[in-house]
Amino acid sequence: MSAAGVSKDLHARIYAETEWSLSHKLRHAAQSVVGRAYPRIFGMSREPSWLFFDLVFPTLGMCSFVFLLRSRGADEAWISATILASALLTFWTSVIWMMAGQFRWERDSGNMTLYITAPVGLGSIALGMAVGGAVGMAFRAGIIILGGSLLFGAQYEIREPLLLALTMLLGIAAMNALGVCLAAVFLVSGREADHLGDLLNEPMQLLGGLFAPVRSLGIFGLLAIGILPLAPAADAMRQLALPQLAATGLLPVPVELGILAVMFVVFSLLSHASLAYIERRGRADGKLLTRAD
Amino acid sequence: MAISTPAASAAAVEVSGVGRVFQAKGGSVTALHNIDLRIEPGELFGLLGPNGAGKSTLIKILSTLLLPSSGSASIFGLDVVGDTARVRRIMNLVAGGDFSGYGLLTAREQLAMFAQFYGMPYAEGMRRVDAQIEAFGITDIRDRKISALSTGQRQKLNFARSFLNEPWMLFLDEPTIGLDVSAARDVRERVRAFQAEQPGRTVLLTTHYMAEADEMCDRIAIVDHGRILAQGTPTELKRMVQKETLFIVGVDELPAAVSLGTLRELPGVISVVVRDADGADGNGVGSPVTRLAIALREDAALGGVISALAAAGAHLREISKSEPTLEEVFVQLVGRGISESDSEQAL
Numbered sequence: 001m002s003a004a005g006v007s008k009d010l011h012a013r014i015y016a017e018t019e020w021s022l023s024h025k026l027r028h029a030a031q032s033v034v035g036r037a038y039p040r041i042f043g044m045s046r047e048p049s050w051l052f053f054d055l056v057f058p059t060l061g062m063c064s065f066v067f068l069l070r071s072r073g074a075d076e077a078w079i080s081a082t083i084l085a086s087a088l089l090t091f092w093t094s095v096i097w098m099m100a101g102q103f104r105w106e107r108d109s110g111n112m113t114l115y116i117t118a119p120v121g122l123g124s125i126a127l128g129m130a131v132g133g134a135v136g137m138a139f140r141a142g143i144i145i146l147g148g149s150l151l152f153g154a155q156y157e158i159r160e161p162l163l164l165a166l167t168m169l170l171g172i173a174a175m176n177a178l179g180v181c182l183a184a185v186f187l188v189s190g191r192e193a194d195h196l197g198d199l200l201n202e203p204m205q206l207l208g209g210l211f212a213p214v215r216s217l218g219i220f221g222l223l224a225i226g227i228l229p230l231a232p233a234a235d236a237m238r239q240l241a242l243p244q245l246a247a248t249g250l251l252p253v254p255v256e257l258g259i260l261a262v263m264f265v266v267f268s269l270l271s272h273a274s275l276a277y278i279e280r281r282g283r284a285d286g287k288l289l290t291r292a293d
Numbered sequence: 294m295a296i297s298t299p300a301a302s303a304a305a306v307e308v309s310g311v312g313r314v315f316q317a318k319g320g321s322v323t324a325l326h327n328i329d330l331r332i333e334p335g336e337l338f339g340l341l342g343p344n345g346a347g348k349s350t351l352i353k354i355l356s357t358l359l360l361p362s363s364g365s366a367s368i369f370g371l372d373v374v375g376d377t378a379r380v381r382r383i384m385n386l387v388a389g390g391d392f393s394g395y396g397l398l399t400a401r402e403q404l405a406m407f408a409q410f411y412g413m414p415y416a417e418g419m420r421r422v423d424a425q426i427e428a429f430g431i432t433d434i435r436d437r438k439i440s441a442l443s444t445g446q447r448q449k450l451n452f453a454r455s456f457l458n459e460p461w462m463l464f465l466d467e468p469t470i471g472l473d474v475s476a477a478r479d480v481r482e483r484v485r486a487f488q489a490e491q492p493g494r495t496v497l498l499t500t501h502y503m504a505e506a507d508e509m510c511d512r513i514a515i516v517d518h519g520r521i522l523a524q525g526t527p528t529e530l531k532r533m534v535q536k537e538t539l540f541i542v543g544v545d546e547l548p549a550a551v552s553l554g555t556l557r558e559l560p561g562v563i564s565v566v567v568r569d570a571d572g573a574d575g576n577g578v579g580s581p582v583t584r585l586a587i588a589l590r591e592d593a594a595l596g597g598v599i600s601a602l603a604a605a606g607a608h609l610r611e612i613s614k615s616e617p618t619l620e621e622v623f624v625q626l627v628g629r630g631i632s633e634s635d636s637e638q639a640l
Contacts, residue, residue, distance in 0.1 A: 119378065
């Protein structure tokens, strides 16, 4: 079609198409979150080997702790706490492997180029990744708790289920908000960040108080509970699901919930800023967001 | 900040003095030098040049992936730096060798995912997904996982994705690289059909396939070392290396009543030479053919030549217009062939 054949009102029409109302923007953001969550929720279940390793390896780790505790004659409540911690660990693993390292994978596969050039914000993409990861991990965590309970006879006494659900929700939200910040850091830092992520795996489990209460870490426990969402989440959930271990909690549950809420807000703001930064820097340096040719 | 509606006379693409410098370990590298370019709505414009010429850098700037170091660029009057969000609502991009997406999704699911990202209502998105699957003839792979698709199938899927938001501006960065002849032909046909469906849809294509540029593009810019060396229609570019029009006219035998000298004196004729003096029959008809290479000032002068030959009793066997190829244009402008340029890049 030659330029001569193009109608005079073409530019006005095109400009009008770029005008999106607030409701259009909100619907688009929601659809984008669902769109990005979809591969994580449904796609991953299509790879049986991933499902197998995601469930079996954490369960093996859990079993080793349980057998150790039983051999030392520990209270059965600690067996239940270990199973709960293993379930929580799946969410943290998701943050490290499926959030923090994801943007680099998206860049190297060429997806990041398509995200940047599409009218979708990186925030919607990150939120979709988080929601999809959390839903997928909730399924795995559920199986771990169910399997652990059946295998080892773990029992929980949940007096405040809503509070427990809120703790879990806030914990997952804060962890994923941190995960988005880490995704930006990992993208900027390159492979070194991956190695650091690997190296920090065990220290994070220790500081997160997964298999031993953060109370036993003294000042480091307080520090951890102030910066690592895993720590207040694990500590509060243990208190809520196992009242007989409530005395091992570092802080009262409402305080830990408040800390999680603050963490969620702070990490969300940092995520927003870091996503804006990587897009700005990527467009300026020409390398951060596009696959090397 | 209020953004005014772009002027009705705005081009589809307006590039003014755009430069781009990359910082590298050994110092800075200038990928683009003060590029000026204007592409009209509805055009299929080609950027032709070797690897490293700056084609992809320009596309990245126009598609909002990269900021220019200097100058300005706009898409349908929308500034690619200041109006980024709006630009992204009316454009799309396909890159060659692109293996984006998620291998565990099916082809249809992947398109549906991108439809969500492009902002159309869900039902409309799914309607377009199915329409593109149909249009690209990939219904047989719609429920197959992306990881199981061939390169050609994946690239067709990429094209289908890029058409989902019905972009006014489509960037194609070496889109047929790695495709077999049949798949490349299919996607070229779809691009043409896509443009024909809606007047004003504009395509910017980068390629180093001369035949592809010649066949597809309304206008072409030849780019090398970050500079536009020449631009125009394929015919205009070819005229740069061959000023006159050259026709090959085949006759059974040159009649005695007409000599080469007579033909040379006809209006508009520059020169006439016998090209095929041995009379070998290039058409396989069985009779010898004498081929005359006739250089004319303009196409219209051919009528006089044909009339003169016919009046002298010559039996006309063939007429063909001889044009230089874009490769010859490229060699003349750049000083080397495009494949040589790519080899240099590889070194």
